Amino acid sequence: xxxxxxxxxxxxxxxxxxxxxxxxLCLDPLRQIILSGVYGLLLVILFVVLQAxxxxxxxxxxxxxxxxxxxxxxxxxxxxxxxxx
Amino acid sequence: xxxxxIRAVLAVPAVAGFGALLAWGFSGIPxxxxxxxxxxxxxxxxxxxxxxxxxxxxxxxxxYRGLDTMGEEFILFAAVVGVVLLLRAERSRSRPVEDxxxxxxxxxxxxxxxxxxxxxxxxxAAFGIVTPGGGFQGGVAVAGGIVLVFLAAGYRSWRRIGxxxxxxxxxxxxxxxxxxxxxAALVIQGFFLRNLLGPGRAGTLLSGGSMSLLNWxxxxxxxxxxxxxxxxxxxxxxxxxxxx
Numbered sequence: 001x002x003x004x005x006x007x008x009x010x011x012x013x014x015x016x017x018x019x020x021x022x023x024x025l026c027l028d029p030l031r032q033i034i035l036s037g038v039y040g041l042l043l044v045i046l047f048v049v050l051q052a053x054x055x056x057x058x059x060x061x062x063x064x065x066x067x068x069x070x071x072x073x074x075x076x077x078x079x080x081x082x083x084x085x
Numbered sequence: 086x087x088x089x090x091i092r093a094v095l096a097v098p099a100v101a102g103f104g105a106l107l108a109w110g111f112s113g114i115p116x117x118x119x120x121x122x123x124x125x126x127x128x129x130x131x132x133x134x135x136x137x138x139x140x141x142x143x144x145x146x147x148x149y150r151g152l153d154t155m156g157e158e159f160i161l162f163a164a165v166v167g168v169v170l171l172l173r174a175e176r177s178r179s180r181p182v183e184d185x186x187x188x189x190x191x192x193x194x195x196x197x198x199x200x201x202x203x204x205x206x207x208x209x210a211a212f213g214i215v216t217p218g219g220g221f222q223g224g225v226a227v228a229g230g231i232v233l234v235f236l237a238a239g240y241r242s243w244r245r246i247g248x249x250x251x252x253x254x255x256x257x258x259x260x261x262x263x264x265x266x267x268x269a270a271l272v273i274q275g276f277f278l279r280n281l282l283g284p285g286r287a288g289t290l291l292s293g294g295s296m297s298l299l300n301w302x303x304x305x306x307x308x309x310x311x312x313x314x315x316x317x318x319x320x321x322x323x324x325x326x327x328x329x
Contacts, residue, residue, distance in 0.1 A: 054140075058225065069232065073318040
């Protein structure tokens with residue numbers, strides 16, 4: 001199966017897999033958000049390489065802006081609630 | 086210690102079973118790069134001649150599958166209404182927080198980027214008929230650009246935009262306009278969401294007919310939805326500082 005992959009496609013697939021592993025293995029939520037942003041950016045590159053620019057464009061803004069912002073605020077909220085107890 | 090061991094013993098068959106299922110599934114998928122979906126190949130062949138849009142994805146989203154997009158739009162609408170119902174009720178308005186952005190570099194660069202990002206978003210939305218992009222992508226980019234106002238200029242500047250009375254009408258109008266356009270087509274031509282006004286000349290901004298209008302309805306809805314979400318989360322985060 002890998003024989004039919006172009007080097008560019010194989011490379012970006014491997015990078016996505018490596019980044020996904022990093023996100024899953026990271027224990028600190030704050031670093032995890034930053035890592036998931038990098039993972040999203042690598043997914044964007046993969047989508048462009050696989051000729052899906054429409055998906056790449058939505059992924060770009062959602063993974064870089066919308067998702068980290070909402071997770072950040074949610075985490076800071078739960079941390080403060082726990083701190084007040 | 087004991088509980089951890091029990092958990093590990095329980096996890097082994099679950100992981101093994103899931104792994105076997107995954108391996109079985111992967112062994113059956115077609116080779117990389119071979120697409121067997123008949124519907125996709127058909128649309129690639131007929132979309133541009135029939136609908137005169139050079140972006141086939143937009144033709145699918147706003148024409149061939151326009152009804153599905155209406156459903157998706159209302160999923161987003163329902164999700165935003167749910168967040169608003171949960172977070173807005175527990176909040177009371179009080180005096181504004183003092184919040185200034187200290188760094189001149191962040192402020193200056195951020196303010197410039199607001200304009201750039203909003204412009205890119207509007208461009209993505211407007212040219213979705215011709216090139217990659219569309220209402221959803223453009224809407225999220227415009228919302229991201231407006232959120233930069235908070236990051237670059239602080240809370241007080243943000244509050245001029247991030248108000249319920251300002252954002253809620255856009256959210257409603259965006260969701261409602263899609264249905265109104267569908268009903269308009271039903272009244273005029275007898276089919277719900279049928280493409281009116283088109284098709285135009287391929288490759289131009291007017292090529293999509295009423296697809297462009299649906300596209301802008303989605304852009305307004307998505308922009309407002311993201312800004313309402315951000316406002317609700319931000320206000321809920323700031324609540325203790327506001328009441329203090």
